[in-house]
């Protein structure tokens with residue numbers, strides 16, 4: 519008997535989790551995506567709720583996800599480089615930004631330095647002569663953070679001569695990180711740490727420890743002290759490490775990947791037809807067929823939902839750039855499109871509305887609010903209206919959608 523065929527649109531955290539769950543449930547999966555989304559911009563922190571700005575969501579807690587813990591852990595392990603807080607489920611990692619914020623996270627990219635087991639210790643901040651990095655100032659800022667003061671943790675700048683040429687002062691963190699994927703550079707980094715005065719219990723670096731997860735693993739194998747990075751900036755190495763891990767996971771699980779833009783999802787009897795745009799290489803536009811579809815197309819930030827201004831501060835309309843039997847919603851209201859003179863006012867709703875608008879769904883990710891709801895169509899991640907925009911929300915929603923799409 520042939521496997522049920524599922525098409526997933528989107529290769530961020532949600533689409534990747536949906537593919538993992540669906541393949542694990544025995545489906546033949548094709549994943550279509552056309553560009554990087556929010557996940558490729560990740561800081562490296564895995565949050566369930568936005569850590570800094572509580573928004574007003576329909577349901578703040580994750581009642582839908584009861585029982586999904588083991589699957590989430592297995593998925594993160596399959597991704598190969600994320601971990602969760604040490605004593606699950608309540609403990610969290612503690613991570614630092616390059617501007618001196620110390621905060622908790624449910625989990626993190628393994629290349630990050632988890633400060634939680636280092637509470638009360640002395641941490642060396644690598645003093646490297648890069649233009650975007652001021653180790654003495656960062657060490658001072660981290661030392662006066664509420665977490666450091668509460669736990670009695672100290673931070674000290676320690677000079678490390680890591681630069682090989684003047685231009686390495688200015689290249690992007692992504693490119694500087696890539697240099698350390700080379701074995702010779704990695705070795706000299708380890709030697710520099712060994713030669714530095716032994717004043718600390720751990721090392722905190724900028725986001726420079728490789729685009730490959732194996733780089734930090736190799737460093738940790740030879741450096742006796744804990745070491746790791748701060749959170750990544752936009753487009754930094756944490757996003758690149760996610761993309762590498764995702765590609766390896768999809769390949770290992772036999773997911774067929776198509777690089778194309780989906781322009782239409784249409785029900786044809788009990789099945790779906792997806793129209794794919796011609797790709798930049800000139801290949802013909804074509805169609806895919808599927809028994810079920812997961813839309814993991816991201817939110818406004820990733821272009822999964824678009825909007826236009828009618829005048830400054832007032833949105834004339836939110837739109838889904840794919841033609842599909844779904845409806846957009848904001849704060850529980852379905853957006854009819856064109857029904858009022860002006861659309862939603864961001865001056866009234868606040869910019870947070872851009873993070874709440876999405877496809878109207880029930881708690882299993884099934885679209886609601888249309889006249890012709892289609893069974894077999896699911897939505898996950900930032901594409902869903904009124905759910906937190908976080909990595910773990912996307913992962914949990916993707917796992918749920920992948921499971922329900924295959925198992926029903």
Ligand SMILES: Cc1cc2nc3c(=O)[nH]c(=O)nc-3n(C[C@H](O)[C@H](O)[C@H](O)COP(=O)(O)OP(=O)(O)OC[C@H]3O[C@@H](n4cnc5c(N)ncnc54)[C@H](O)[C@@H]3O)c2cc1C
Pocket residue numbers: 527528529530531532533550551552553554555556557558559560561562563564565566752778779780781814815816817819820821822839840898899900901906907908909910912
């Ligand atoms: C700057 C920034 C920092 C963040 N920091 C954190 C953080 O510290 N902690 C945290 O937990 N979360 C953070 N987030 C949020 C988190 O990154 C997102 O919630 C999560 O990555 C969303 O994943 P997703 O799979 O739903 O969407 P995305 O990653 O946006 O993926 C969308 C996918 O859909 C594809 N796609 C869209 N339309 C089409 C189409 N028509 N055809 C084909 N493919 C299509 C895109 O190519 C892409 O692959 C941050 C987000 C941003 C932008």
